[in-house]
Amino acid sequence: EHPTDELLLVARRFADAAAIAVERAERLAAQAEAERLHQRLEASLLPRMRFADSTVDLHYRYRASERRMLIGGDFLGAVSFPGGGFTVIIGDVSGHGPDAAALGATLRTSWRVMALEGLTALEALRRLNQIVMADRFDDSEFATVAIVTVNAERSQAEVVLAGHHPPLLLTDEDVSEMSAPFGVPLGVFDQPTWETGVVELPDRWSIMLYTDGLIEGYAAPRGGARYGLRRLLRLLRAEGFHAHVSDEDLDHLLDQVKAANGGPFGDDVAVLTVSGQRLSLADQLASSPSLARQADERIVPHPQI
Structure with a gap:
């Protein structure tokens, strides 16, 4: 049928x-x-802080402004040197989205290679400027950068600013900006020049680097005035941010600034802190095997009489 x-x-x-x-x-x-x-790609671009220095505490937080993305144009990194010193970087690529994130990841990786090869901050900035000029997706794209290099004794910091906010120095007594000459951002001129500022460090200290998303939100939920540096300094002092900063401290800081803004950050936010103290020669040798080997090689035994 x-x-x-x-x-x-x-x-x-x-x-x-x-x-x-x-x-x-x-x-x-x-x-x-x-x-x-997409998420795996973004996760692969997130900073991985492998910092082989037990004498320094390093903490960081990263918040992308776009909810669909894990990362934005902000980038950060840290490298420790065989001789006992270390260097840290923070940067902010103009714009948002995948283009800014890609350039930020390129700059972070390139800087890390340069630091491991022993280039100074000024030498690295000149090469990073060439990378921005060559690899940016738009001729108007630029990047601001701050680099801090601390010596083996943990007594002195060299600061270089390429259009970026100065880092903050947190001590047992106060919180203040680290003074350094202000230079142009990356990607503005073909052959720019920068200068290094030298800051003496106290016995105990923390250095905080941040991107402008931390202070460019609103000071109140209904808008109006921006949060700004002065409010940030007042908050750090009032909340007892001193010579040592923890992960919990950074979470609390971001929560406070976000609450003042009345919602999620309008821009990418990155914050990095390194905390340490001055080291004696014995401490330096204990923390740096390569430095200890160099010291042993320089010891010449006295002849027997």
Whole structure:
């Protein structure tokens, strides 16, 4: 017995519905896979702080302004030297989205390679400027950068600013900006020059580097005045941020600034702190095997009489 026209129509509609359901399921699976790969790519671009120096505490926080992205144009990094010193960087690429994130990741990785090769902050900035000029997606794109290099004794910091806010020095007594000459951002001129500022460090200290998203939110939920540096300094003093900063301290800081803004940050925010204290020669040798080996090699035994 042949199927009736009604049965054929029902079967055809069922087949069409099944095909649509299969196509929709395949599309959703493809979207889920694309989202998973996107998240893995973003996660691979997030900074990984492998800081091999037990005499320094390093903490950082990163908040991207775009909810669909884990990262933005802000970047940061840290490198310890065999001789006992270390250097840290923080930067902010203009704009938002994947283009800014890609350039920020390129600058972070390039700087790390340069620091490991022993380039000074000024030498690294000149090369980073060339990278911005060559790799940016738009001729108007630029990046601000702050680099701090601390000596093996932990007694002195060299600060270089390329259009970036000065880092903050937190001591047992106060919180203040670290004084340094203000230079132009990366990507503005073909052959810019920068200068180094030297800051003496007390016995105990913390250095805080941050991007402008931390202070460019609103001071109150209904808008109006920006949060600004003065409010940030008052908050750090009132909350007892001194010569040692913890992960919990940074979380509390971001929560306070976010609450003042009345919601999520309007710009990417990165904060990095390093805390330490002055080291004696014995402490330096204990913390740096390579430095200890160099000292041993320089010891010449006295001849027997």
